[in-house]
Amino acid sequence: MDEEGIDVNETMYRVIIGSLLYLTANMPDLVLSVGMYARFQASPKESHFKVAKRILRYLKGTHDMVLFYPSDFLVDQKSTSGMAHFLGSSLISWGTKKQNTMALSTTEAEYVTAAS
Template sequence: MSTSTNTTGNTITYILVYVDDIIVTGNDNHRIQTVLHSFAARFSIKGPVDLHYFLGIQVTRTDSGVRLSQQKYINDRLYKANMTDAKPIATPLPTTPKLKLDSASPLQDATQYRSVVGSLQYLAFTRPDISYAVGRFSQFMHKPTGDHWQAAKRVLRYLSGTRSHVIFLHKKTPLTLHAFSDADWAGDTDDYVSTNGYIIYLGQNPISWSSNK
């Protein structure tokens, strides 16, 4: 992902480029059109349209803001894992027992586990509620066990019941930053390394989040 920002006085223009997907936005429509015409003079591009999808993220405008959703992506992942009709569950992971490196026997074929965890990493772009679980699963990619696979399928069951959850970016919100953070000090019984997590809001809008060991 490449990002460029241009600021002239009170006019701000943002350009986001990923391979052949481009977003041009800002607070001045005339400047946006100038940038688009400049691109069209140099490259063969499709006519500009309002943003609906970008990298698999569905964008829906409303009078009060913008909804970011990956519901279609969730549906595709559930279908691929043969869990379209999976019974929903209320939480991504139980609080106990914690997953361990050597819990249960290693999977004979870890391909599906790694595929599911990779897709969950991408899904965490709009689903901070699964960030911790995805971080845990990623620690076992080299040698996943049956317990790790069952835990990954539990997250898919959780997503089955929360497909409509979205990130909503409010149009009118105070431009104040605030954050929440927490840490599980030396909570990993495999190596006693800590896990920390945070989420940052601009007014009502979540703009950054992470869960890392």
């Protein structure tokens, strides 16, 4: 909370936070910090805006860091889901899992879902 800080443009702050919230679906390391600063969209202060810009600079510096899957890893058509656990900015564990079954039609997919 920065109740006595200088007010900034709410629209620009909301655009930045909205974009960062969209990215949290694929970047779990952003969830905590973006969620924390999303609370200040009603009356953002200069200190909040500086942190939002710092998060953008973090993204610029880490855009080439990805989890790599070799091409022979994806030889079948089963979906692969993944997870990553971060402690601060450090990746401490990660894992992947392929789906157990593969449906050839929408009806079959619904049947498999209902049966499970």
